[in-house]
Amino acid sequence: MELEATTIDIGTTRPLVLLNTADADELGVHPLDRVRIWWNGETTTGIVKRTDELVDAGTVGVTEPLHYVSGPVEVKHAGTPRSVRYVRKKLDDLELEAHELECIVEDIHENRLSDVELSAYVSAIYTNGLSLEETKHLTEAMSGVGQQLTWDAPVVADKHSIGGVAGNCVTPVMVAIVTEAGLTMPKTSSRAVTSPAGTADVMEVLCDVEFSIEEIQSIVAETNGCLVWGGGVDLSPVDDEIIRAENPLSIDPDGQLMASVLSKKRSAGSTHVVIDVPYGEGAKVESIVAARELSDDFKRVGDHLGMDVTCAITHGADPIGHGIGPALEARDVLEVLEGSGPESLRLKSLRLSELLLEHCGVDASATEILDSGRALERFRRIVDAQGGDPTIQSTDVEPGDESVTIRADRGGIASRVDSRQISDLARRAGAPLDRGAGVVIHQSAGDAVDPGDRLFTIRAETTSKLEEAAELADELEPIRVRSKADALIERR
Known part of the structure; x- marks a missing residue:
């Protein structure tokens, strides 16, 4: 089918092509099928999204990874990448051979897998794990893709x-x-x-x-x-x-x-x-x-x-x-x-x-x-x-100007400083995009704490983000303060 390629921005890093429903029906392609695109003597592959509104019949919309494709093109139905078979194999909890892992890595690198297929691969690894041999082959395949740094020093x-x-x-x-x-x-x-x-x-x-x-x-x-x-x-x-x-x-x-x-x-x-x-x-x-x-x-x-x-x-x-x-x-x-x-x-x-x-x-x-x-x-x-x-x-490094300090409402022992909750607060305050945002910790696990002592201070670059982080702090307990007896039991 001959179509006119036009660039379209839908905020994706995947090589998606948008086909009008009428054209997709004529080609016989469904969502997440692949199509081959020929133009100016070159060829590439795209993953299909069907639409009734974003592109007109006779036009194929190409997303950012395919913006180099333009003008008149020929579009044909393409097959499923071979690596999808190997993803299904891993979903069945079967061990993958070196060449199968290499194929998966190559197709991920060439953007041949859809988000759904890539998620299926990740889910298969999470659910069924990788053997040591699979891990060795996967690492070797991944390190063979992309740029390489080399050094004259014998020890790096x-x-x-x-x-x-x-x-x-x-x-x-x-x-x-x-x-x-x-x-x-x-x-x-x-x-x-x-x-x-x-x-x-x-x-x-x-x-x-x-x-x-x-x-x-x-x-x-x-x-x-x-x-x-x-x-x-x-x-x-x-x-x-x-x-x-x-x-x-x-x-x-x-x-x-x-x-x-x-x-x-x-x-x-x-x-x-x-x-x-x-x-x-x-x-x-x-x-x-x-x-x-x-x-x-x-x-x-x-x-x-x-x-x-x-x-x-x-x-x-x-x-x-x-x-x-x-x-x-x-x-x-x-x-x-x-x-x-x-x-x-x-x-x-x-x-x-x-x-x-x-x-x-x-x-x-x-x-x-x-x-x-x-x-x-x-x-x-x-x-x-x-x-x-x-x-x-x-002393030259200045955090965000906006701050609020959370203090202990009772005395005892700081029995736990929760990394995950502290990190959640820092992100809510704007980190890492706001470089001055974050959390300053005033107590360590095991410290004696009196009522009114500082537990932690939230720093932010804007009042709105500080308020959001302070609201989250009210819901969490990043630093647990317990009586001495309770703290001893908790730490055992």
């Missing part, structure tokens, strides 16, 4: 946390320590998806984080490291599509998690990686037994990929640091580098840095590098190389 250090702990911004401190010790550590990090701040959001308070591969290589040549947004360099891009499908249901199955983390590390050229696996109430991994099992599997998949992977099993029931949100976490990072700051952030940064240095075979003291001020100077060099102010101090 890296670190990743599986997440779930508010304020866990140890990465900037670690990069400063490890690069000052002489190692190469080109850290590509994510922006927040469901959390109040990713490492890239925190660093963007202080400097630029979006660079080309050539610019990243120049920064690393100058400073030994970088702290940049990984999404700007197309590393393991299939992972980003899968995460987009996982987020609405807040699921992150272990096999896919390992493939996600290690495919990006391999694409970034990392050779030695420390994985932070927090466990505890509210964390992604709730028991130490499960944390150990996950850690062992991370190491096995790393071995398969030729990466030296070790894991740190850390306490993840409580937030790390005082501030939750981009500016507040950036302030905590600078305070630690300056020699003060939250003790929880300082200690975890040192522990993971010592582990990474030892893992890479470097005989250096993370504590000495931090306490001497050398890490701060190295961090400032990285900030400078990334277009920031090299003289930046913690």
Whole structure:
């Protein structure tokens, strides 16, 4: 069928084509069927949406991923991608072969799967899991798609946390320590998806984080490291599509998690990686037994990929640091580098840095590098190389002007600081898009609390968002205050 292609914006990243119902009936296509489109000697595939109003008969509407298609085109019914058969196979709880996983990854990368089919894949992995062999093959396939970073250094250090702990911004401190010790550590990090701040959001308070591969290589040549947004360099891009499908249901199955983390590390050229696996109430991994099992599997998949992977099993029931949100976490990072700051952030940064240095075979003291001020100077060099102010101090970082402090209405013990609720409050206040928004925590688990003591302060950039966050705070209990007797029972 010959039609006229016209661009249309319906806010999707999928390669959808809108066909008038009359044309769709003539072609014999139903919603989510595929059509092949020929124009100017080239061809592409689109996923069908039928409409009576958005496009006229004789016209095919192409969404943003297909905006390069225009003018007269020929449209024909196309078959279902082969990978859909393999998604059904996994839904039946059958193990997938390496070539089947490669096919799924390729079709996700080429946008051949509809949102429904991609969701079915994620649901199949969540429900039936991945074997260790499947995880190895999936990771290898994902890391083979997209751009690759390469380095001359024989040892390239890296670190990743599986997440779930508010304020866990140890990465900037670690990069400063490890690069000052002489190692190469080109850290590509994510922006927040469901959390109040990713490492890239925190660093963007202080400097630029979006660079080309050539610019990243120049920064690393100058400073030994970088702290940049990984999404700007197309590393393991299939992972980003899968995460987009996982987020609405807040699921992150272990096999896919390992493939996600290690495919990006391999694409970034990392050779030695420390994985932070927090466990505890509210964390992604709730028991130490499960944390150990996950850690062992991370190491096995790393071995398969030729990466030296070790894991740190850390306490993840409580937030790390005082501030939750981009500016507040950036302030905590600078305070630690300056020699003060939250003790929880300082200690975890040192522990993971010592582990990474030892893992890479470097005989250096993370504590000495931090306490001497050398890490701060190295961090400032990285900030400078990334277009920031090299003289930046913690006191220069200002959170949002709007604030409200929640105080204890009774005395006792702070028996629990809930990472998830704290994160929900920070996001309601505007984080991470509003960099100054977030939550400042005034009490830690185990602290004695008197009536009227500050529990936490919400910071926002607008009055309306502050009011929304304050209303949510009334419904939640981010910091539990219990009598001493009740607190002892609760913590057992």
